[in-house]
Amino acid sequence: MIDDAARLIGREWAAFLELLGGSSWDSPTRLAGWTVEDLARHVHWGMTLEADALEIAAGSDDGHVDGHGGAVHGGTSVGERRAAGVDLEGPRDQIVPALRRARARLLAALAAVPTEPGTVLPMPYGDVPLELGLQVFVMEAAVHRSDLAHAVGADGLLAPDAHAAAATVLQAFWPALAAAAVATPPPGTAFLLRGTTVRVEVEYDGAGWGPPSGPPAVVVSGDDDAVLLAGYGRVPMDAAPVRVEGDRALARRLKEFVPGP
Known part of the structure; x- marks a missing residue:
């Protein structure tokens, strides 16, 4: 379960990063009012949210994360808070490096999360069983990769193994x-x-x-x-x-x- 999800998530976000190299930040997307830059910054928030949920579930959370996808010590202890994403601020030249760090953190969190029955992810909207949470993460990666591909004129179809x-x-x-x-x-x-x-x-x-x-x-x-x-x-x-x-x-x-x- 974890291995398959991690493979799909890692692949889709890697493809997203590759597509960013051929895009203009100001290009519109099919999401009303959003440019490629808006989508990229949202994706950073989403990946850090997902990593945070996995880290809390694994008991490895040290608090919240900074704007570069890394951990900041001194936060609340495990079980006392919901997962939170990080808004990516700063100039455009920081976006891709921050996304790479967020992807690496997400994959590390996927590798460390416990897989025994009853594991839940503390998402902002409530506890979500791990298996369903992983499917949410696959969907987010596949759909947003499709969004960016469509914006840059590439193949905007969803990956069949994400259907x-x-x-x-x-x-x-x-x-x-x-x-x-x-x-x-x-x-x-x-x-x-x-x-x-x-x-x-x-x-x-x-x-x-x-x-x-x-x-x-x-x-x-x-x-x-x-x-x-x-x-x-x-x-x-x-x-x-x-x-x-x-x-x-x-x-x-x-x-x-x-x-x-």
Whole structure:
């Protein structure tokens, strides 16, 4: 479990760093209002957050981390705080070196985290079982590498071996993501995102999202990559190479109902 996740995470972040070498900091990304620089600084925050969670779980945490991805001693003891990411400030020429250090720290933390049953990661939004947390980390690396690749005109597809993690995370965190929505579909509306090997299905019952109780009002189907990129809002539903069955107006509003990540 750890070895596979570490391999994927390390590979995707290495590819992200390589893509940065051929990009302009001011280039827009497909994330509304974000430039390549904004994305890179966010990625630093995310990698340091993930490393921090793993270090706390391993009992090796010494406090918080500085703006360069390194540990700062004198913080709270293990069990008394939630993981925290580090905002990367400073000039642009510090971004890539800081990202390299954050990646190295994350991989070291992955190698040290305990794998026995019951291990949880103290994420800011609550304790997350290690196995699910690892899938979140794989998804983040794969999706943000895809975001940067798209911004620089490279292949923006998700890595096939990251599809399962991306689908699992979207299914598991759908209710949490929907909590930030400013709109909801009619009660009883179910969505089915059906790829070649992945499947995400949920229903809004008027109070929240949960397992479907009936046939879906919207079915989005296609290859895994197209379905996942549409589900994560990386491409508009009408522009994605997917097939939409049922209520197309509701399909187009999917990210109004489930914004982010």
